[in-house]
Every structure is written in C-alpha cells, then in structure tokens.
Amino acid sequence: MAAEGRPALPPAPDVLVIGTGAGGAPLLARLAQAGLRVVALEAGERHPPAGIATDEVAQAGLFWMDERLAAGGDPVGFGRNNSGRGVGGSTLHFTAYTPRAHPDDFTLRRDTGQGVDWPIGYGDLEPYYDEVEQFIGVSGPAEYPWGGPRSAPYRHPPLPLNGAARLMERACAEVGMRTSPAANAALSRPQEQEGYGTRPACSNRGFCQAGCSTGAKASLDVTYLALAERHGAVIVDGAQVTALLTDASGRVRGARFVRAGREETLEAGTVVLAAGAIETPRLLLRQNLANSSGQVGRNFMAHVGVQVWGLVEDDLRPYKGIPGGLISEDTHRGIPGVVGGYLLQSLGVMPVTYATQFARGTGTWGPALIDHLSRYNHVAGINVLGDCLPYDHNYLELSDELDARGLPKPRVHFTFGKNERRMSAHAEALMRDLWARAGAREVWALPRAAHTIGTARMGEDPASSVIDPFGRAHDTPGLWICDNSTFPSALAVNPALTQMALSLRTADALITHLKETA
Numbered sequence: 001m002a003a004e005g006r007p008a009l010p011p012a013p014d015v016l017v018i019g020t021g022a023g024g025a026p027l028l029a030r031l032a033q034a035g036l037r038v039v040a041l042e043a044g045e046r047h048p049p050a051g052i053a054t055d056e057v058a059q060a061g062l063f064w065m066d067e068r069l070a071a072g073g074d075p076v077g078f079g080r081n082n083s084g085r086g087v088g089g090s091t092l093h094f095t096a097y098t099p100r101a102h103p104d105d106f107t108l109r110r111d112t113g114q115g116v117d118w119p120i121g122y123g124d125l126e127p128y129y130d131e132v133e134q135f136i137g138v139s140g141p142a143e144y145p146w147g148g149p150r151s152a153p154y155r156h157p158p159l160p161l162n163g164a165a166r167l168m169e170r171a172c173a174e175v176g177m178r179t180s181p182a183a184n185a186a187l188s189r190p191q192e193q194e195g196y197g198t199r200p201a202c203s204n205r206g207f208c209q210a211g212c213s214t215g216a217k218a219s220l221d222v223t224y225l226a227l228a229e230r231h232g233a234v235i236v237d238g239a240q241v242t243a244l245l246t247d248a249s250g251r252v253r254g255a256r257f258v259r260a261g262r263e264e265t266l267e268a269g270t271v272v273l274a275a276g277a278i279e280t281p282r283l284l285l286r287q288n289l290a291n292s293s294g295q296v297g298r299n300f301m302a303h304v305g306v307q308v309w310g311l312v313e314d315d316l317r318p319y320k321g322i323p324g325g326l327i328s329e330d331t332h333r334g335i336p337g338v339v340g341g342y343l344l345q346s347l348g349v350m351p352v353t354y355a356t357q358f359a360r361g362t363g364t365w366g367p368a369l370i371d372h373l374s375r376y377n378h379v380a381g382i383n384v385l386g387d388c389l390p391y392d393h394n395y396l397e398l399s400d401e402l403d404a405r406g407l408p409k410p411r412v413h414f415t416f417g418k419n420e421r422r423m424s425a426h427a428e429a430l431m432r433d434l435w436a437r438a439g440a441r442e443v444w445a446l447p448r449a450a451h452t453i454g455t456a457r458m459g460e461d462p463a464s465s466v467i468d469p470f471g472r473a474h475d476t477p478g479l480w481i482c483d484n485s486t487f488p489s490a491l492a493v494n495p496a497l498t499q500m501a502l503s504l505r506t507a508d509a510l511i512t513h514l515k516e517t518a
C-alpha cells in the first residue's frame with residue numbers, strides 16, 4: 001500500500017529482488033526483458049552521475065556504514081573498505097577491474113585436495129562473461145595472456161596507464177613477468193547504452209572509488225538498471241528489507257521493509273535475495289530460513305589484498321588516471337607451498353583514502369604522518385588479489401547488539417589460514433622487489449583483506465550448501481539467492497564480473513522455472 005509522499009508500489013509482482021548490486025541488477029533487467037513484472041527494493045539511494053562530486057569525503061553516502069562487528073585474528077575492515085549502498089550497490093564505488101575467473105579457479109579441490117569446487121565450470125559462464133563484457137563495455141587488450149578461451153575480444157581498446165602502472169610495467173619486465181593492460185569496465189571510447197543514452201569515454205580523472213560523475217564507468221545504475229527500468233522494472237530506493245514474508249507452508253511470499261521511517265510489506269510470487277555476503281545471511285539467520293544445511297553464514301571469505309607502496313622521484317600524482325590500469329596473472333598458480341594463487345594490479349589512490357590507509361596500516365600519526373603525506377604525489381602502489389580458502393573458523397553470526405532498527409548487528413569472524421599467510425608473504429616480497437627495481441626510496445606494506453564472499457554457498461548437495469547451482473534455495477520454496485554470498489570459493493580474481501555473469505545465468509534459470517511451473 002503506498003504511503004503519502006512515497007511512490008506507489010505495483011501490487012504483487014512476479015519477482016521481488018532485494019538489492020541492486022552486481023548480483024541483483026543484471027537479473028532484474030533480464031527478468032524485465034522477459035516480460036515479467038519485477039520490483040527491486042534497495043536500501044540505499046539513487047546517485048546519478050551528475051550528482052557525484054570529485055570529493056571522497058562528500059561521497060561517503062556510497063558506502064554501507066551501519067556498524068558491523070569484526071572478530072577473529074584478522075578482523076575485516078567494513079564500511080568504506082568493502083560494501084556499497086545505493087542503486088547500483090558496490091559497483092558505484094568499485095575500481096572496475098573485470099578479469100574473468102580461470103577454468104582452474106572452479107576446480108581447486110579436484111586439483112589440489114583443498115578448498116571447495118564449484119558445481120559449475122568456466123564453460124557454463126563463458127557465454128555470460130562475454131555478454132556482460134559486451135553490454136557494459138569492458139575495455140581491454142586485443143589478446144589477453146591468461147585464462148580460458150574467449151568467444152570474442154573486449155569491446156573497447158585498453159585505457160591509458162597511470163604513473164604507478166607504468167612503473168610496475170617496467171619493473172615486471174626486469175624480472176621477466178608478463179603484464180597486460182587490465183580489463184576494466186570503464187569506457188575507452190563512447191558507447192550507446194539502452195535505457196541510459198550515450199556514455200562518454202573515461203576522462204581519466206581517477207576518482208572511480210568515489211563514484212563516476214560522467215557515466216564512463218559501468219556502475220550498474222548506468223547499465224543494467226537503466227535497461228531494467230526501460231523494460232518496466234520498478235526500483236524502489238531507500239527501502240531496507242528487514243524480514244522475508246513466509247506462509248504456513250514455509251514458502252517465501254514477499255518482504256517487509258522500512259521506507260522513509262515507515263514499515264511496509266510487498267508480496268511477490270518469487271523473491272531473489274541479492275543483498276551481498278553480509279546482509280543476505282543476516283536476513284536469513286534472523287528467521288533461520290534456507291538453513292537446513294546449517295551453512296548460512298558459514299565459510300566467509302575475503303581475498304588476500306596486501307598492498308605495497310613506494311616513494312619515487314617522479315611526480316606521479318596518484319589521484320590521476322584510471323586507478324585500475326595494469327595487471328599480471330603470472331602468479332595465478334605455481335607459488336611454492338601455496339594452494340591457489342594471486343594476481344598483481346597497479347593502484348591509483350585518492351588522498352583521503354591513502355592517508356587513512358597509511359595511518360591505520362603503519363600506526364603513523366601527528367607530525368610524522370603530516371610529513372609523509374606531504375610526499376603523497378610521489379607514492380606508487382601495487383596490490384594483489386589472492387584466493388582465500390573456505391574455513392570452518394570464518395563465519396558470520398548475529399550478535400546481541402541491536403542497530404537503530406532494533407535488528408541484531410552481524411559479527412564476522414575472520415582469520416587467514418596458513419595458506420593465505422604464505423601467499424601474502426610471497427606477494428609482499430615480490431612487490432617489494434618490484435618497487436626496489438623501480439627505484440623507490442622507501443617501500444612499505446599494508447596487509448589487508450578485500451571483498452566479502454561466501455556465507456550462502458551454492459552446491460549440488462543440500463546437506464552442505466544453501467542454494468543449487470542455479471541459485472534456487474534447496475529447502476525454501478519461493479526463494480533464490482544471487483550475490484557474492486553464493487561463491488563456494490573466493491577465486492583468484494576480482495569478483496564483480498563473475499557475479500554479473502552468474503546473475504544472468506540465475507535469471508535464465510528462474511525464467512525457465514517460472515514457465516515450467518506456470
């Protein structure tokens with residue numbers, strides 16, 4: 001029922017999608033294109049490009065800043081570090097690196113005896129990878145040196161390299177490591193986008209992580225969500241779901257949500273939960289839904305993400321140029337004593353982000369911090385994105401502390417295993433060597449973990465997984481899940497492209513299912 005001053009909701013849509021990030025948005029568009037009546041409820045607001053300021057502090061509204069409790073030996077930093085909030089989810093502030101997973105990322109257990117295999121393989125996702133890359137307009141090299149077979153090259157040529165990327169390229173060449181311009185979901189030339197209009201080429205202003213004010217970056221608001229609305233999808237922003245509605249048989253029938261301070265409900269034929277790897281299990285655990293396996297909240301993962309910074313003579317201005325420019329995947333496999341692997345990526349960084357990370361990571365304060373920051377224009381960074389195995393000791397639970405809505409805050413336990421520690425040490429040593437070769441005077445490392453993954457994994461076996469290989473909850477009719485919570489293992493690549501590909505695949509399966517059960 002519509003309330004005064006708020007847009008009316010269509011009654012009982014065929015499908016209700018909760019969350020509009022990398023998991024929710026492509027699916028929403030696909031369902032709308034298929035003629036289904038679809039509604040998305042999104043906790044955050046709309047952030048159209050014209051309203052994005054070139055100012056990190058002013059853009060804090062792009063992040064999920066509600067308190068989350070971090071526990072374990074390597075507590076994960078939340079807030080700005082890893083979660084988005086808004087129409088477009090975390091892609092509003094992602095760096096737009098879009099490498100594909102490798103075929104062997106899906107078969108780690110088969111190949112090494114450790115980790116967990118995915119119930120699907122690279123071949124299942126390849127057509128979807130290609131479709132997403134073409135639709136959102138990924139820029140990349142004519143020939144990418146790593147990974148599985150591709151059905152088509154990248155749609156646009158690569159973006160220019162920033163200062164850190166050029167240094168990394170030189171240093172890698174010295175040690176015989178291959179590098180390549182990265183696949184990046186920012187446009188190197190203009191593109192027409194259905195439902196949005198013309199997206200311009202990237203102007204290299206470097207503020208991707210504070211939102212893109214031109215629409216050059218393929219955040220979901222200017223790509224799949226524009227397409228979804230063009231085909232009749234209704235996106236309700238500022239609507240935070242607090243519970244799923246169920247009937248006496250246990251079937252999910254809709255959602256309860258808070259909009260403009262008032263509680264409302266919306267019934268729907270099917271619900272797709274796409275709220276990310278923290279909020280999805282948080283919602284499910286509150287009602288003990290989809291949890292006959294006991295796996296909801298389990299196997300939380302975060303990528304090994306150590307960064308290494310160096311101080312160089314060149315005036316690099318790290319806020320300039322596309323921050324996601326150069327990549328090497330030569331360390332994808334073959335690291336002695338390590339299961340899985342990592343990739344290397346050059347960094348760009350905005351001043352406040354850098355100052356915060358440096359102060360926290362090194363414990364430098366006061367005059368020493370000010371002195372260091374006076375040389376900000378000369379810092380160059382590389383980081384890694386390394387696989388993380390699923391462990392029993394890493395999980396999300398509901399705490400006794402309540403948030404402002406009276407809901408339990410999530411507590412996330414996370415401790416790297418020996419494998420991740422060995423990987424991180426290997427990566428740090430390699431990056432220190434590269435920066436020494438690039439002529440850096442001082443070199444320092446910031447250990448960190450990146451992305452929130454796992455907690456509602458997919459699998460064939462209902463006893464050890466939450467959803468089936470297409471996204472349908474094993475034990476709860478009417479419920480599908482589509483976000484980073486469903487990853488059985490972390491993959492040694494950035495997750496967003498794989499998530500968008502999975503989203504289209506889940507949408508196709510849902511459309512077929514609805515036709516079959518109509």
Ligand SMILES: Cc1cc2nc3c(=O)[nH]c(=O)nc-3n(C[C@H](O)[C@H](O)[C@H](O)COP(=O)(O)OP(=O)(O)OC[C@H]3O[C@@H](n4cnc5c(N)ncnc54)[C@H](O)[C@@H]3O)c2cc1C
Pocket residue numbers: 018019020021022023024041042043044064080081082083084085086087088089090091093094095096097098209239240241242274275276277279280283324451482483484485494495496497499
């Ligand atoms: C700084 C940063 C840089 C990154 N860079 C890259 C990169 O270069 N490449 C890459 O591949 N990945 C990158 N990522 C990660 C990437 O953005 C995520 O992996 C991906 O967006 C996750 O998709 P998702 O659908 O699981 O969640 P999200 O995209 O976070 O979407 C979840 C959505 O659900 C909404 N929501 C949550 N709870 C509720 C609720 N109760 N009711 C209603 N709505 C709700 C949220 O507001 C959000 O919009 C980056 C992340 C960060 C933080």
Ligand code: SF4
Pocket residue numbers: 186187201202203204205206207208209211212213214215216217321322323
């Ligand atoms: S560097 Fe390009 S993609 Fe990134 S915010 Fe600037 S214009 Fe947008």
